[in-house]
Structures are given as C-alpha cells and as structure tokens.
Amino acid sequence: MTDIDRLPLFDRGIGRVKLALNATFSATPRPTSRRVEEEARWSDDLLCQPGPLVSDTRTLEALGYHTSPHPRIAVGALTAVACVHRLFTPDAVAALQTICARLEDAAGDSDWIISRRTRGVTALSPFINAMMNSRGFLLAVSRIAGVPLVPYPMCNPRSQINYFHPKPAGQPQQRGMWHTDGTNYVLNIVLSGAADYTGGEFLIHNGTVDTFDAGDDRSAETARLVEPGDALFIYGSRVFHGVRPVTTGRRMSLVLSFHCPYAREDSNTFWHLASDDGIAATVPDWARLRWTLHQSSARQFARIGITPITFEELQSAGR
Ligand SMILES: O=C(O)CCC(=O)C(=O)O
Ligand SMILES: [Fe+2]
Known part of the structure; x- marks a missing residue:
C-alpha cells in the first residue's frame, strides 16, 4: 500500500468538538419528513433459516483486550468482529436495496464524512423500522454479538x-477514514455486491x-x-475500521447500531454524536439516551413490544 492508498484517521478528541461546531452551523440536509412509499412489508420469513452463516469470528479478547466493557459478559465471550453471510433471503436483500436506493434523496454530504449518507433511517422506512424491532432479527444479531440486543x-x-x-472530476472526492464508532454493537450490511464496485474494501485493525x-x-x-446482503458485525467502539474510497461503480451499505439492555x-x-448531527440536534437525543440507559431491561424490551431476549437463549444458535 502506498501513502496515497492509506486511509486518513478520523478526528478524535478536540477535533471532534471542531467537527461538532461545523455540523451545527453547516447546511447538511436533515432527513426529517422524507418517509418513502414502500410496497415491501417486513416479516421474519425474510430471515434465512436456520440462521446466518457466520465466519471469521474474533472476540475482544482475541483482539488483545483484557477487560470486558460489559458488566456481565467475559471479554472472551464478546464478539469483536464477525463476517455474516445469508442472514437475509434474496427477497429481503432486494427490498432493502430498493428502499435504501430511494432514500439517497435524503442523504447529506459534507467534506469530512466518509460518504454521502442518510441517518435516522428507522424514522423514514417502516420496513427497516419493523425489521429493527422484530424479535427474530434482534435474536439473530444478538447471537452474533454474544449479548441480547x-x-x-x-x-x-x-x-x-x-x-x-x-464524484465527477474536478469535485473533491469522497474520503475513506479510519475511525471507531460511537456505538458498541454495529452491523454493517453491504447491499451492493463486490462485483458492483472497485475499491470500497472494508478494513479492520486486528488489535x-x-x-x-x-x-x-x-x-x-x-x-x-x-x-449483496453480506454483513460485518463489529464491536464498533473498540475496533478501528474504515472503508477505502470507491474508485468505480457504487457501494451502498446499511449500518445498524444496537444496545445491550442488560448493561x-x-x-x-x-x-x-454532535460531530455527526450538530450540537442542537444532539442535546434532546442525548438526554433521552441517558434516561433509557437507566431503565430496566424488561422495560426496554417492552417498549419495542417483544418478549425479552435472554442470555440463555443465545446458546441455542441455529447454525
Ligand atoms: O459502509 C460501511 O460498510 C461501513 C461504514 C462505517 O464504518 C460507518 O458508517 O461507520
Ligand atoms: Fe464505522
């Protein structure tokens, strides 16, 4: 790899504060009322049975961590990285592709983020919202992560x-950047097939x-x-990762974040958060996050209308 090929490092520390101020005063479009018309309806039949094929799994311990960030789970039992195949049926992948392609209208652009992107997708797509709140989907992701989510x-x-x-010649190109995510449990679903683009490799730091x-x-x-539909699960806040710039074609991905209600x-x-969404938009959401973190797990599962997922249930994985 030459220096040119190297991914730059996304700002940490004080750099984030500067980005937050930028995000606050820039005119990045906010996806507020762009709900898409959807024909597809989510159903758990859109998950492959008896469960996804998971490969290249590594725990946080295998990556070199000695202490667990989770109060109830050992560092050797928390997944740091896992490659997930055949989580969704071809119908589910096709529906996600259609929905996500339509939501590009709501995407914001800026010169420091890694790509064009649309945030807050569950407020815009009933299909993706139903998928995120479905017990079958959450159980599948929980099994990959090693904790109920x-x-x-x-x-x-x-x-x-x-x-x-x-981007067209003459415009600043999109940049890939090494970063950690703000969230812990992150499923990066790549909706384009590898044949649809060049570049765009998903890199992780093995440490x-x-x-x-x-x-x-x-x-x-x-x-x-x-x-299309292959996914990489990562413990996002503890695994440095980045996507290299796409040089030809298009790459579209849906990135979902989860929380363990037992922690x-x-x-x-x-x-x-503010470096992504600006300070004003972050304040009310931040207050809500702190409030939710102090609710019981039973309450958090009840809010999305599902029977709690338990630690015991994770052991009886499908494949
Ligand atoms: O597009 C991807 O596959 C992942 C990008 C990423 O790391 C992120 O959005 O935080
Ligand atoms: Fe990321």
Whole structure:
C-alpha cells in the first residue's frame, strides 16, 4: 500500500468538538419528513433459516483486550468482529436495496464524512423500522454479538445508509477514514455486491484501539464481503475500521447500531454524536439516551413490544 492508498484517521478528541461546531452551523440536509412509499412489508420469513452463516469470528479478547466493557459478559465471550453471510433471503436483500436506493434523496454530504449518507433511517422506512424491532432479527444479531440486543436508543445513530461512489472530476472526492464508532454493537450490511464496485474494501485493525497506528497498515485486514446482503458485525467502539474510497461503480451499505439492555454502560460520547448531527440536534437525543440507559431491561424490551431476549437463549444458535 502506498501513502496515497492509506486511509486518513478520523478526528478524535478536540477535533471532534471542531467537527461538532461545523455540523451545527453547516447546511447538511436533515432527513426529517422524507418517509418513502414502500410496497415491501417486513416479516421474519425474510430471515434465512436456520440462521446466518457466520465466519471469521474474533472476540475482544482475541483482539488483545483484557477487560470486558460489559458488566456481565467475559471479554472472551464478546464478539469483536464477525463476517455474516445469508442472514437475509434474496427477497429481503432486494427490498432493502430498493428502499435504501430511494432514500439517497435524503442523504447529506459534507467534506469530512466518509460518504454521502442518510441517518435516522428507522424514522423514514417502516420496513427497516419493523425489521429493527422484530424479535427474530434482534435474536439473530444478538447471537452474533454474544449479548441480547435492542435497537440503539437514539434515532440518528441507530441506522444510517452510506452511499459511496466517485464524484465527477474536478469535485473533491469522497474520503475513506479510519475511525471507531460511537456505538458498541454495529452491523454493517453491504447491499451492493463486490462485483458492483472497485475499491470500497472494508478494513479492520486486528488489535486494540491503543495499538492502532494509521501510518502502519500491517495490522489491517480486509473483510470478506462478497454477496449483496453480506454483513460485518463489529464491536464498533473498540475496533478501528474504515472503508477505502470507491474508485468505480457504487457501494451502498446499511449500518445498524444496537444496545445491550442488560448493561447500563454505553461508550458513546456527546461530542462523537454532535460531530455527526450538530450540537442542537444532539442535546434532546442525548438526554433521552441517558434516561433509557437507566431503565430496566424488561422495560426496554417492552417498549419495542417483544418478549425479552435472554442470555440463555443465545446458546441455542441455529447454525
Ligand atoms: O459502509 C460501511 O460498510 C461501513 C461504514 C462505517 O464504518 C460507518 O458508517 O461507520
Ligand atoms: Fe464505522
């Protein structure tokens, strides 16, 4: 890899505060009332039976972490990275492709984010919202993660669609960047097939956040995402990752974030969120997040209308 090919590092620390101020005063379009017309209806029949094929799984311990960020689960039982195939049926992938392609109208652009993107997708798509709240889907993702999950409490970071494509000559190109996510449990679903684009590799740093060095790519690994609908699960706040710029074609991905309702802890920070959404939009959502984190797990499952997912249930995985 040459220096040109290297991904830059997304701002951390004080850089985030500057980005937050930028996001606050920039005119990035906000997806407020762009609900799409949808023919497709979510049903758990759109999940492949008896469960997805999961490969290349690595725990946080295998990545080099010694202490668990979860109060109830050992560091060796929390998934850091897992490649997920055949989670969705071809019908589900086709429906997600159609919905996400239509939502590009609501996408915002800015010169520091990694792609064009639409945030807060569950407020715009009844299909994706129903999928996120479905017990079957949440159970499948919980089994991959190693902990029971609910959708992330805040709407904007809960779901976003990324659109990667080269910009016309003369315009600043999209940039891929090494970063960690604000959220812990993140499913990155790539809706384009590998044949639809060049570049666009999903890189992960095979080590802890402390051992990351953007100038040294020897620890970088490329995830095997080939078929449309293949996904990479990551413990987003503890795994450095990034998508390399797309040089030809188009790459579209749906990134979903979850929360474990049995943990009061959450890694997200106000400035991480504000660097994406601006300070004004973050304040009410942030208050809601802190409030939700102190609710019982039973309450959090009841809010989305499903019977609680238990730790025991995760053991009896399908495949
Ligand atoms: O588009 C992807 O596959 C993942 C991008 C990413 O890391 C993010 O949106 O946080
Ligand atoms: Fe990310």
